[in-house]
Amino acid sequence: MEINKVTIHDIAKALGIDSSTVSRALNDSSRVTKKTKDKILKKAEELGYQRNLLASNLRKNVTNTIGVVVPRISRHFFSSAIQGIEEAAYQSGYNVIICQSLEQLEREKNILESLAANRVAGVLISISMETMNYDHMNGLKQGGIPFVFFDRHCSIPENNNVLIDDFKGGFDATQHLIDKGCKNIVHFSGPQELGIYKNRFDGYKAALKKNNLPFKDAYVLSSRLMEQDGFENAKSLLENVLDFDGIFSANDVAAIGAMKYLLNEGIKIPDDVAIVGFSNEPISTVINPALTTINQPGFEMGKIATDLLLKQVKNKTTLLKTQTIILDSNLIERDSSKK
Amino acid sequence: MEINKVTIHDIAKALGIDSSTVSRALNDSSRVTKKTKDKILKKAEELGYQRNLLASNLRKNVTNTIGVVVPRISRHFFSSAIQGIEEAAYQSGYNVIICQSLEQLEREKNILESLAANRVAGVLISISMETMNYDHMNGLKQGGIPFVFFDRHCSIPENNNVLIDDFKGGFDATQHLIDKGCKNIVHFSGPQELGIYKNRFDGYKAALKKNNLPFKDAYVLSSRLMEQDGFENAKSLLENVLDFDGIFSANDVAAIGAMKYLLNEGIKIPDDVAIVGFSNEPISTVINPALTTINQPGFEMGKIATDLLLKQVKNKTTLLKTQTIILDSNLIERDSSKK
């Protein structure tokens, strides 16, 4: 198989015309005869020409690629957000390059550096749990590359954000458990540097207060909310014989970990303990009717964040006012009448 | 915030030296004094220089990026494969760009075109369910961009493949059900154009034959194996009062769909119907002890496929013999003594 080195010059030479005409034809410029355009396209096809986007982008000093940085693509919330991002991006003629930080600041730094070096048009980012500030966004700033935070953000309020009303979500989740009769509700909490976890925690406290239930430090278990954390949280709860009857987990993964442990111990979840998780992980619809979830509109969020970003991209010269868009979440209760 | 346009020329000018020296210094060439190198690096830092990879790659006519194309990043098998790919790639100094075809041939075509235009160093691909031939790989071939199929491949045997022994997997799954006492085993099958589904089906038939059980057409339900398909398969089974006592699903998603339906109908899965799904979706460890799975080593597969690809990339000039690597899968039985 012959390696392709066909450039616009080759096809220009073969046709006895100039390469700039070829370039125009390939870009479907109106300033080329339909006739020569056809001739050029045919020749290009014939020679197996493939445009070199590197060169094109370098010359134009733009790219039609936006970068997306998420902690983990396998998390349902993020993959559905990515779906929304891709849809909105393709609609506007942009490509998407997806990167995962795996919750590691170091990787996040490398990714942003690489995106900046590749001159992406903009960046959508949901920061890792290790990220405590915006220092590593400076590369993008210096390069004039706009960025938008979605879902996860540092608690410093500035920049462009697309978020979910986590306070309300935390409040609703807790209220739901209280309505079901729970009086001793445990909270699995995440790093407080991330606004989402702080806000969910605040919502939890607010609901307790409103219902005149006491807040107890011992009922709050902090972790990075991995499945293993939930598993160990549940274990520790049982061992310390804490008298709990409900769990509000700040994400779905830890909730699932806890359920695994409880199931293993033969504790029937619906009757003894009510659990609310914070995500739209579809596993929750099957695993057990006990897991009520706070649904996060990932797909919609992705689209909105992308639109906001592209607005920045297109008005790169005129600095737009930063803004924060807050989306609503909604509680989805499982039908626990089914066994 | 000032937009960065700092090039090597700027930093050269600021230091009264030539840009080529700067270039060499930034690439850590041995042909530059340590002293001037330090001076240059310091100045680069000071001016906020950011290398332009577009220009660099254009000049060198290479990139350190490999493209990965999968049907869906949210599928556990693929996201764990991607994990393996990233690990192997980073280790060799390559970046990874992840794309999803969403099982659509049209999107797959666009993605490959875009990857070729961006001159990626190589491509790892798991084809969509709509893909019936290799025609759209020609762009890569012409561009001299090597590619490796992993997991999913067309049934045409050529090119580089990293696969799982699906025949054995299908056989093991069926044998497992037979060992548990099943006599009427239904098979949820996928598009036969994809080798994986054909091989799993063949394994199913072989196991039946070996155990002197009759093969019945009516027990084979073909679909694209989405969750909804599994759901409807189960529904159709119950409505047609087929006398079945086991299900072997060619993937996990359809198995989960079927379980949802059965659960909804109040059919206790462990006792009445045994199910084997084909994947390593972790949901299966929780959803119900009845779901035994054929575990696919996604992470390992990703690493191996990447190593194979990079070997091709590095020996681009000398055409290597195509090869197929086949990995083993293993059956993971759930502990059904637990309720």
Added chain:
DNA sequence: CTGTTAGCGCGTTCAG
């Protein structure tokens, strides 16, 4: 409508 010229930012000759 087409050709000419110049240059995007960088790396690699080749001299010195």
Added chain:
DNA sequence: CTGAACGCGCTAACAG
């Protein structure tokens, strides 16, 4: 060890 010049492939400006 460093500088000058050229060109990767493409496109924008200006002629004509």
